[in-house]
Structure formats: structure tokens, C-alpha cells
Amino acid sequence: MIHxxxxxxxxxxxxxxxxxxxxxxTMVVGGFMFAALGKPPLEAIRTIFWDPLFHEQFAAxxxxxxxxxxxxxxxxxxxxxxxxxxxxxxIGAEGQYIMGAIAGAGVGLAFxxxxxxxxxxxxxxxxxxxxxxxxxxxxxxxxxxxxNEILVSLMLVYVAxxxxxxxxxxxxxxxxxxxxxxxxxxxQYDSAANLEIIPNTGMHWGVVAAFVAVIFAYVxxxxxxxxxxxxxxxxxxxxxxxxxxxxxRIILFCLGLSGALAGMAGLFEVAGPSGQITIDFNSGYxxxxxxxxxxxxxxxxxxxxxxxxxxxxxxxxxxxxxMLGLPGASIQLFxxxxxxxxxxxxxxxxYRIRFGQGEAA
Amino acid sequence: xxxxxVLLEIKGLTKAYPGVTANSDVSFDIRVGEVxxxxxxxxxxKSTLVKMIYGLVKPDSGTMTLNGAPYAPAEPRAxxxxxxxxxxxxxxxxxxxxxxxxxALGMENPPKPRDLARQIREVSxxxxxxxxxxxxxxxxxxxxxxxxxxxxxLLQDPRLLIMDEPTxxxxxxxxxxxxxxxxxxSAEGTAILYISHKLEEIRAxxxxxxxxxxxxxxxxxxxxxxxxxxxxxxxxxxSFDAVERAEKAFGDVRLKVAGLSAKSPNEFGTxxxxxxxxxxxxxxxxxxxxxxxxxDELLAALSGEITTAADxxxxxGTPVGALPPEPRRTAGILSAPEERLGHAAxxxxxxxxxxxxxxxxxxxxxxxxxxxxxxxTAFAEKVIDAFDVRTPGPGTxxxxxxxxxxxxxxxxxxxxxxPEVFIVNQPTWxxxxxAAAAIRQAILNLxxxxxxxxxxxxxLDELMEVADRFAALNEGRMSDIRPVQGLxxxxxxxxxxxxxxxxxxxxxx
Numbered sequence: 059m060i061h062x063x064x065x066x067x068x069x070x071x072x073x074x075x076x077x078x079x080x081x082x083x084t085m086v087v088g089g090f091m092f093a094a095l096g097k098p099p100l101e102a103i104r105t106i107f108w109d110p111l112f113h114e115q116f117a118a119x120x121x122x123x124x125x126x127x128x129x130x131x132x133x134x135x136x137x138x139x140x141x142x143x144x145x146x147x148x149i150g151a152e153g154q155y156i157m158g159a160i161a162g163a164g165v166g167l168a169f170x171x172x173x174x175x176x177x178x179x180x181x182x183x184x185x186x187x188x189x190x191x192x193x194x195x196x197x198x199x200x201x202x203x204x205x206n207e208i209l210v211s212l213m214l215v216y217v218a219x220x221x222x223x224x225x226x227x228x229x230x231x232x233x234x235x236x237x238x239x240x241x242x243x244x245x246q247y248d249s250a251a252n253l254e255i256i257p258n259t260g261m262h263w264g265v266v267a268a269f270v271a272v273i274f275a276y277v278x279x280x281x282x283x284x285x286x287x288x289x290x291x292x293x294x295x296x297x298x299x300x301x302x303x304x305x306x307r308i309i310l311f312c313l314g315l316s317g318a319l320a321g322m323a324g325l326f327e328v329a330g331p332s333g334q335i336t337i338d339f340n341s342g343y344x345x346x347x348x349x350x351x352x353x354x355x356x357x358x359x360x361x362x363x364x365x366x367x368x369x370x371x372x373x374x375x376x377x378x379x380x381m382l383g384l385p386g387a388s389i390q391l392f393x394x395x396x397x398x399x400x401x402x403x404x405x406x407x408x409y410r411i412r413f414g415q416g417e418a419a
Numbered sequence: 420x421x422x423x424x425v426l427l428e429i430k431g432l433t434k435a436y437p438g439v440t441a442n443s444d445v446s447f448d449i450r451v452g453e454v455x456x457x458x459x460x461x462x463x464x465k466s467t468l469v470k471m472i473y474g475l476v477k478p479d480s481g482t483m484t485l486n487g488a489p490y491a492p493a494e495p496r497a498x499x500x501x502x503x504x505x506x507x508x509x510x511x512x513x514x515x516x517x518x519x520x521x522x523a524l525g526m527e528n529p530p531k532p533r534d535l536a537r538q539i540r541e542v543s544x545x546x547x548x549x550x551x552x553x554x555x556x557x558x559x560x561x562x563x564x565x566x567x568x569x570x571x572x573l574l575q576d577p578r579l580l581i582m583d584e585p586t587x588x589x590x591x592x593x594x595x596x597x598x599x600x601x602x603x604x605s606a607e608g609t610a611i612l613y614i615s616h617k618l619e620e621i622r623a624x625x626x627x628x629x630x631x632x633x634x635x636x637x638x639x640x641x642x643x644x645x646x647x648x649x650x651x652x653x654x655x656x657x658s659f660d661a662v663e664r665a666e667k668a669f670g671d672v673r674l675k676v677a678g679l680s681a682k683s684p685n686e687f688g689t690x691x692x693x694x695x696x697x698x699x700x701x702x703x704x705x706x707x708x709x710x711x712x713x714x715d716e717l718l719a720a721l722s723g724e725i726t727t728a729a730d731x732x733x734x735x736g737t738p739v740g741a742l743p744p745e746p747r748r749t750a751g752i753l754s755a756p757e758e759r760l761g762h763a764a765x766x767x768x769x770x771x772x773x774x775x776x777x778x779x780x781x782x783x784x785x786x787x788x789x790x791x792x793x794x795x796t797a798f799a800e801k802v803i804d805a806f807d808v809r810t811p812g813p814g815t816x817x818x819x820x821x822x823x824x825x826x827x828x829x830x831x832x833x834x835x836x837x838p839e840v841f842i843v844n845q846p847t848w849x850x851x852x853x854a855a856a857a858i859r860q861a862i863l864n865l866x867x868x869x870x871x872x873x874x875x876x877x878x879l880d881e882l883m884e885v886a887d888r889f890a891a892l893n894e895g896r897m898s899d900i901r902p903v904q905g906l907x908x909x910x911x912x913x914x915x916x917x918x919x920x921x922x923x924x925x926x927x928x
Contacts, residue, residue, distance in 0.1 A: 146562065300776075
């Protein structure tokens with residue numbers, strides 16, 4: 059018989075080790091899956107984890123992609139993690155990301171073709187505000203009417219997608235685009251373009267913002283009373299009220315912050331790597347960031363590493379599709395496994411396993 | 420019905436846990452078809468006793484006889500097979516399943532779904548417990564959920580039905596329906612063991628009552644021939660004598676509560692109704708009463724968790740009733756709620772973090788919102804030293820501490836902040852005698868330093884020891900406030916029962 063015995067307090071050792079264990083288990087089980095698909099498992103795993111960084115031929119292209127993909131994931135996941143710590147489940151970062159992109163790109167396009175250094179900062183602010191506003195909808199509904207923020211934020215993703223479809227073939231459509239849907243390409247509009255700061259590294263302003271967010275979140279959560287109250291509200295709501303924390307303020311702060319960060323991520327993406335507002339410029343970063351947040355143990359530094367790892371599986375997954383003909387769905391399954399194993403191995407943080415007979419009742 | 424044959428005979432049941440004797444030599448009989456009350460304060464040993472009857476806990480010594488045959492259930496299943504069923508205070512139902520599915524899950528050999536639904540309808544009609552087997556449990560009220568549990572028991576034709584504080588989650592109307600059902604069951608010959616500390620209910624419903632205090636049986640009596648006051652006295656015990664105390668001179672009024680009314684934030688809580696009192700510098704006001712009569716709500720209204728009209732609570736003449744907890748703390752009003760884990764302390768946080776929980780502003784543990792960790796750790800260590808908290812260090816999670824040690828930490832955290840007004844609920848619950856004495860001494864020292872102290876407690880001995888004046892809470896109202904000196908047990912019982920309760924008693928008797 060196997061028994062789970064609750065630990066008196068969470069194990070620090072296992073908190074650190076479970077992500078690594080989860081990655082290894084994912085590799086093993088994923089390997090079996092690839093084998094079942096008739097692909098060489100070791101080669102597939104090497105293609106996903108190793109080739110994007112060190113392959114002679116592809117690495118020059120895929121290495122910068124690492125930061126390009128990791129930047130928005132980290133930026134969004136940092137915002138989400140702060141809410142998750144407070145027990146506020148914003149599942150709609152994808153919608154906030156889209157609305158931020160639309161708001162920010164809208165401001166940029168409104169200035170076209172004027173050139174000024176002020177345009178890009180204004181776009182960033184507009185992007186943050188767009189995401190913030192979209193995040194405030196579930197927040198206000200929750201504080202005023204007690205609605206469930208999980209459902210509201212998730213459903214608002216689909217609203218945002220409809221808005222995106224509408225503006226890319228209407229309001230923001232490129233007048234010189236020969237009738238094709240999609241906005242002007244911001245990459246070709248110097249004042250609004252989010253270009254690489256250092257060539258061939260993938261380092262753009264969104265990545266800088268992500269690093270700043272990591273530091274900000276670290277200081278907030280470990281050094282500031284507000285971060286303390288956020289964690290208190292998540293762990294022991296009654297104790298939080300006793301300490302004087304007002305739940306409504308925490309809800310507004312967390313959803314607003316995660317919305318703003320997601321909105322900024324959307325703007326950096328649309329002004330940079332993606333370049334233009336199109337019907338499908340969003341590539342699911344808002345949802346993947348949820349995995350990143352948990353993979354990083356809701357800890358800022360953990361999220362930084364998890365974002366990089368997740369970006370790696372994205373790029374590696376694309377490479378594996380290209381080189382080994384792996385189906386795209388199997389890559390998503392692979393990423394899903396990562397979250398699954400992380401949550402499963404999490405048990406060891408709070409419980410220890412005891413083999414043999416339990417004590418007689 | 421009192422002269423019918425004995426169904427369950429309990430003889431000399433004893434159960435000891437490390438450090439506490441939960442039951443000591445308890446004997447009484449339950450007769451066929453009677454409603455038998457088990458009465459006692461929190462911690463009197465009621466739960467342990469019924470757990471032994473239901474097979475959840477094995478007695479250390481003593482015997483039980485069911486229908487003349489020896490009865491020693493090794494597990495609840497054996498108890499159910501012998502015809503003993505139990506409805507717990509907390510329900511074990513799945514929200515997403517229907518009533519019928521939930522009932523089937525709890526049965527040893529569930530019949531086919533269609534038959535079961537028919538049986539459920541039959542039983543629910545027979546006993547006047549309206550319940551549709553097709554409904555999803557998630558949409559049911561607490562009273563309806565309880566019906567699911569009761570019907571689950573009734574389907575097994577029990578000879579003895581144990582009910583653990585069944586009315587604590589019910590509205591008055593639902594209580595009426597439940598009582599009708601229980602009377603009907605009893606008329607049909609099912610014995611009911613009814614656990615409660617609500618005197619009125621027991622007088623209205625029960626044929627006999629066994630009263631437990633500190634794990635021992637005090638008496639078995641007939642509630643309808645006993646006044647509520649006598650029941651309360653037996654429950655509380657007449658064994659304490661008021662401490663002799665020198666005449667103390669009190670200072671100005673520091674805490675003033677005037678016409679305090681507040682709705683409980685908790686659905687099943689007790690709302691506060693028009694409470695007024697004053698506590699002067701150097702004075703300790705003791706507030707007694709049976710649990711669940713507004714104690715938690717009163718503490719919340721004083722700590723700021725419940726805000727009210729500003730002038731309902733005043734501190735040194737300044738209205739503070741509308742302020743949230745943090746400014747009240749800064750002003751010097753500190754409190755310690757009853758529930759240690761989850762309310763007074765966050766279980767998964769370290770003691771240092773739990774020190775920040777209430778002491779951040781007043782002890783200067785933060786600067787412009789930025790936490791000073793070394794200072795916080797030092798403060799936590801100070802509390803640990805001063806109150807002899809047994810723990811490896813301030814980095815330990817609160818949930819790793821024993822209840823008594825955490826209680827010492829929680830009280831110490833507030834006392835070390837030198838409160839001007841201190842409100843505490845159940846200061847020594849679950850704490851060993853030496854530590855309890857230290858906590859009481861700390862409370863008296865606070866008062867001697869000029870603080871106004873309110874001690875809410877179920878432990879009357881404790882209140883007699885530390886309090887200068889005494890009042891009782893009953894259904895959210897406060898009795899008259901009387902000096903502790905010269906207060907008799909009779910008077911305390913009267914105050915705790917509430918005057919209106921006494922009126923009913925005389926009419927019935």
C-alpha cells in the first residue's frame with residue numbers, strides 16, 4: 059500500500075525539483091508518444107530541445123526566436139501569476155492581449171504617416187490601457203455582482219476575437235491594401251515599429267518590458283506589503299480580511315495589472331514580430347502563459363525560466379514539424395503534458411509518500 | 420415512552436487522548452423510541468462519545484449493549500449493520516450529482532435507480548421531508564441537504580439515529596419541519612440521540628437528556644421537568660468560586676459600544692442586536708454565553724472586519740465604528756479571534772509573515788509599504804520568547820505548530836504590541852494549564868497598564884478569574900452587565916439562557 063502523508067510544511071527541495079522532474083517525465087512519455095506515431099523518439103526530443111539553439115543550419119534563425127517567443131509569454135505570465143497568487147483566476151489574457159494590440163496599433167495608425175519619437179511610447183501606453191480596460195470588465199463585474207472571473211474573462215476572449223476580426227477588415231484595414239483584410243504593416247512605419255534593439259538577438263522592447271516585469275514582480279511579492287496582502291488573500295481569505303485587506307481592491311489591482319501587462323505584450327507583438335493587425339495575428343500566447351505561470355511556480359524567476367523553456371518547445375516543435383513531419387497537435391499535446399506532470403509531481407511538495415501498512419485505525 | 424425497554428446501554432465508556440480525557444466512565448441508557456439529548460459545552464466530550472457509538476473511535480474501556488447483545492462496532496459499517504445511523508453536522512454530498520445518486524453512493528447495496536427514486540419519494544412523503552430525488556444537490560439549501568442525509572439513514576431502517584447539532588445550519592422553519600419528522604420517527608419506535616447545546620430545543624423535543632461536562636456525565640434528567648436554568652447550571656457546573664479581588668480604581672472610558680447592531684457576514688451567523696457597553700482603563704469585561712450566539716460577530720465588529728455606523732464603536736471618545744481593521748490597529752485597538760488557523764493566522768505562512776499580518780504598521784515592520792524582514796523576524800522571535808512558543812524558529816509555517824503553541828503566538832503577537840484596547844475570543848482554548856495561566860496573567864497585566872480589555876470565552880472559570888464585570892451574549896443580544904464579585908452561578912445561568920428563555924420555561928413547567 060502507498061500512503062500520502064501531509065508534510066508539516068511545504069518542502070523547499072521538492073518545490074525546486076518538481077519542474078525539472080516534470081520536464082524529464084514529459085520527455086520520456088512524449089518520447090513514447092512520438093514512437094507510437096512512428097517517429098524516432100530520441101531524435102524528436104533532440105529536435106525540440108537541442109536543435110533550436112545549437113543546430114548548425116537552423117540555430118542562426120531560431121536562436122533569436124527564443125526571446126521573441128519568450129518575451130510575451132513571460133510578460134503575460136507575470137501578470138497572471140500575481141492574480142493567481144491572490145486566488146483570482148484570469149483565464150482571459152488572450153482577450154486582453156488582443157485588445158491591447160488593437161488599442162496600441164490604433165493609436166499608431168492614427169498618427170500615420172507622421173514621424174515622431176513620442177508615437178511608440180504612446181502606443182505602449184494605449185496598449186496597456188486597452189488590456190487594462192478589458193481586464194477591468196471581469197473585475198468590476200466580480201466586485202459589484204459577484205460573477206465568476208474565470209467564466210467572464212474567458213468568454214471575453216471570444217468577444218475580443220470578434221472585435222479583432224471586425225477591425226482588421228474594417229476600422230483598421232490598410233487603405234492601400236488592395237482590399238485584403240489586415241492593417242498597415244507597422245514594421246514599415248519607423249515611429250511605430252518595435253524593432254530589435256540588438257540585431258539578430260530577438261531582443262526588442264517587449265523583451266525588455268518582460269525583464270522589468272520580472273524584477274517588479276519579485277520586489278512586489280517579496281518586499282512589499284501589497285504583495286504580502288495579495289498572497290495572504292489567496293492563501294487565507296479570512297485572515298486577509300482580519301489583517302485589513304479589502305478583497306475588492308485586490309481583485310481590481312490583480313485583474314487590472316494582468317490585463318495591462320497582457321495588453322502591452324499584445325502591442326509589442328503587433329508592432330514588432332507580427333507587424334500588423336490581422337484576423338489571426340494572436341497565436342495563443344495568452345493561454346500558453348497560463349502554463350508558463352504554473353510551470354514557473356508562480357514565482358517571477360521561475361516564470362522567466364519557464365517562459366524560455368516554453369518558447370523552446372514552441373520553436374523546437376515547429377522545427378520537428380518541419381524536419382520530422384510531426385503533426386502540430388502532437389506538439390500541443392507535448393506542452394499539455396508538461397503542465398500535467400508539473401501538477402502531478404506537485405503532490406510531493408505538500409505530501410510525502412510512505413510505503414507499507416498504514417497505522418491501524 | 421420512558422418506561423419502554425432499553426435499546427442501547429452504555430456502561431463506563433472511557434476514552435483518553437494524549438493530554439486530555441475526552442470521556443471518563445460515561446454510562447446511560449437509550450430506550451426504544453425515545454429522543455435522548457446529549458447536552459454539553461464545546462469540548463465536553465459529546466463528539467467523542469457518539470463517535471464511539473458509531474464505530475469511528477474505539478473506547479479505551481467500557482461496554483455497550485444493543486438490544487441485549489454486546490455491541491462493539493469496529494467501523495461505521497458495522498454500526499450501520501446493527502441499525503445505528505448518524506447524520507453529521509457537516510454534510511458529505513457531491514454537488515454535481517442528483518439526490519438519488521448521492522443517496523446510492525452512501526448505501527452498501529443500492530437498489531436499481533428507479534426503485535431507489537421510488538423509495539426516496541415514499542420515505543420523504545411518510546416523514547414529511549419534501550425532496551425530489553432528481554434534483555441536483557448543488558441547488559439545494561442547507562436544510563434540504565440535511566434531508567438527503569436523513570433520508571439516506573432512514574432508508575436503512577435504523578433503530579437508533581444519531582444527529583449531531585442538526586439545527587446549527589437550519590432556518591427556524593426548517594427546524595420545525597425537522598422536529599415533526601423526529602417526533603414521528605420516535606413515535607414509530609426509532610430512538611434518536613440528539614446532540615445539542617441549545618436548551619430550548621432540547622426542552623421542546625427530548626424525552627431525556629444526558630449532560631456531559633469535562634468528559635464526565637453530570638446527570639440524566641427529564642428536560643420537560645427541568646428548567647433551562649437548571650440545565651445550564653449542570654452544563655456549566657457549579658464548581659467555580661469567584662476570585663477575591665481588591666477594589667480596583669478604573670480610569671476613563673476607553674472603549675464605548677453604543678446600540679451596536681450588525682448583520683452577520685456569515686449566512687448562518689448570528690446578527691448583533693442593539694449591544695451597548697463601556698470598558699474603562701484598567702478594566703476587564705468578560706463576555707460569556709453558549710457558542711454561536713454572536714461572539715464571532717462581536718469580535719469582528721470591534722476589530723473592524725465588520726464596519727458599522729461610526730458612533731456605534733468609540734475609542735477614547737473618537738468614533739471608530741466605520742473604520743476598517745488597519746486604522747483601528749494603528750490607533751491601538753487590537754484583537755485575537757477564536758479560530759487560530761485561517762483567521763488569526765495564515766496556515767501556510769511562516770511565523771514571521773504571520774507577525775506582519777497584524778503588526779506591520781504598529782511595530783514599524785514596514786517603511787512606505789516596503790517590508791523590513793530583519794525587523795519582522797526579530798519581532799516574531801520576541802513573541803516566541805516572551806510567550807514560550809515551542810517551535811524551531813520564526814521560519815516555521817503556522818500550520819506546523821500545535822494548537823496551543825499557535826494560540827500562544829497569536830495572543831503574544833497582539834499583547835507585545837501594547838494594545839490600548841484588547842479584544843480576545845477564547846484566549847486559552849486548547850492550551851495547557853500552565854500556558855493558560857500565563858495568557859491570563861498577560862491579559863491582567865495589560866489591564867493593569869491601563870488598557871481596556873474584553874475577554875469573550877466559553878470558559879466561565881476563566882471569566883470569573885480575569886474579568887471585573889460579566890455579561891452574556893444570547894442570540895446576538897447582550898444581557899445586563901454585572902460585577903463579577905458576588906455573582907452566583909444561578910445568576911450566570913439566567914444571564915446565559917437569556918431572560919425570554921426563562922419565561923418560556925415557567926409556562927411549560
